[in-house]
Amino acid sequence: MSALAVLGGSPVTSNLLQKTSLKSHNDLARTYLLDAFDSGVWDDWPGVESMASAFQQEWADFNGSRFCALLTNGTHTLQVALETLDIGAFDEVIVPGLTWQATASAVCDVNAVPVIVDVDPETLCIDPKAVEAAITPKTRAIIPVHLYHRMADMDALLAIAKKHNLHIIEDTAHVHGSQWRGKSAGTIGTFGSFSFQRSKLMNAGEGGALLMQDEDLYWKVVSQRSCGREFKPGVKVHSGNYRMTSFQAAILRAQLVALRENAEVMDRTSRAFDRAIEAAPGVRPLFRSENLTRQCSYGFVFLYDQNAFDGLPATQFRKALSAELGVTFGTTYEPLNQSPVYYPHTKKRHQLSQEYMQAITPSRWQLPVAEALWRDRVVQALWSILGCPIEKAHLLTDAIGKIYEQRHALLENPK
Ligand SMILES: Cc1ncc(COP(=O)(O)O)c(C=O)c1O
Structure with a gap:
């Protein structure tokens, strides 16, 4: 097995999305x-x-x-x-x-x-x-x-x-x-x-x-x-x-003409990606309700388990995965209680009363689940990844498996 791409080895693929299945018209x-x-x-x-x-x-x-x-x-x-x-x-x-x-x-x-x-x-x-x-x-x-x-x-x-x-x-x-x-x-x-x-x-x-x-x-x-x-x-x-x-x-x-053609494709690819994640070590798909009968989503997300990777921080995992697949993987928006773009209490127009200003101050809210997801758990790529041909979905499993096998090399090289 080659060394990890992020450490100078060859990637699993140079670009998972070389040929997209999604139409644009x-x-x-x-x-x-x-x-x-x-x-x-x-x-x-x-x-x-x-x-x-x-x-x-x-x-x-x-x-x-x-x-x-x-x-x-x-x-x-x-x-x-x-x-x-x-x-x-x-x-x-x-x-x-x-x-x-x-x-x-x-x-x-x-x-x-x-x-x-x-x-x-x-x-x-x-x-x-x-x-x-x-x-x-x-x-x-x-x-x-x-x-x-x-x-x-x-x-x-x-x-x-x-x-x-x-x-x-x-x-x-x-x-x-x-x-x-x-x-x-x-x-x-x-x-x-x-x-x-x-x-x-x-x-x-x-x-x-x-x-x-x-x-x-x-x-x-x-x-x-x-x-x-x-x-x-x-x-x-x-x-x-x-x-x-x-x-x-x-x-x-x-x-909309494109979406009519892409909707089922995106749903099928999402399901194939979920299966690819299930087959990989130390990660799992999000829960998909059976009531979600068609999914055309802004992103593809799965959950990372830092303990299974012997403490490898999620930021390093995301970087390594991006390098293996030629696609950018990131996390979620910052939770609203610490978002750099949500500070309504600083705006004069909102100074209705002291009580209102306190009520809209973001830091008053406790969001432990959102914070843990954002910091340690979520791995997310934007929707264009759902254009990946289904027969290539296994590359996701391969790339995660490769990072898992070589997690200690990453832990020794925290960049
Ligand atoms: C979840 C969500 N709600 C609302 C908006 C606001 O949409 P817009 O940027 O078109 O104002 C966005 C995107 O920017 C969004 O991601």
Whole structure:
């Protein structure tokens, strides 16, 4: 067996992704972009046919949703969803401690309090038991995030929401096309909030969409994304401008064509990768609920056991694995109680009262599970890894086996 690539030996493969199985349809995107330009309708306006109105309908149909509204990004979608539900000053919204900062900062931006709870160590998603324990008379909503590779336990969360009369806003920024019991992610809660930012499975540079099943909520969102105009008589909500352009929608239309073809491929590759991880020493896959009937995820994640590798720190393992496979493996976002991009208590606009400033100070929350996952346990690669041809999945087992065999060489060379 060759020496480890990170120590100068030859890698298991120079690039696991030399030939991706995932489609992108960039030529179609280019055609749609020119069509949008030539049409002269560059924005998104209710009742006016455009690339935006076409994609809005197609995204609703693909997900089996009654309504879809396109917005500027996946942060504004959360903010608009909260405001549409009349959630605001001093209300409480429960969010997971392991997520991108937007999930919580959107709550602060409507002057509500994000109540940050710990996650399930087997899925990385919000822990329903922690949610139930955090409910108070001020709680109005839960924002589960289907993070990286799995979905939150929607059955448990729906039961809690029903019992306590709460809304669920699914943060679906990571799972375009995933399904829970055959229903699309984003159509199970009151709202589903998508991001089309550049790292996501569907990417228009920037962009967002809300799915919802209630017509009144739809017209409220349409008013809110368009400066509070009254498009349906009697329905308007004071607001600013959160509209997407037709150019973004043109790119997304082509990417939806690709997603239709890629969804099953990604699911099959995820399952093959989980099996490859099961066959490797000192690591294990995340728990996959049988209710997660289709998985199209932002990342591929597995769990590392430092003890099994005789104390080899996860950072060294991730580096060694990246070198063996020619793909970057990292960890999760920092937990919100220590995230360098989440510090809402420093902002003048949030100085509603001493009590509010204390309530939104991130360090007040204890998140031991999220912290351990981030620091020691998670090994994560972005979604493009799911383009790896299935017959190459065994290279993951081979690479981890090689690192395991030579773990002492790494322990002696901590770089
Ligand atoms: C889980 C999650 N929620 C929300 C967002 C916000 O989306 P956007 O960047 O489009 O504002 C992102 C991504 O950036 C995200 O990863």
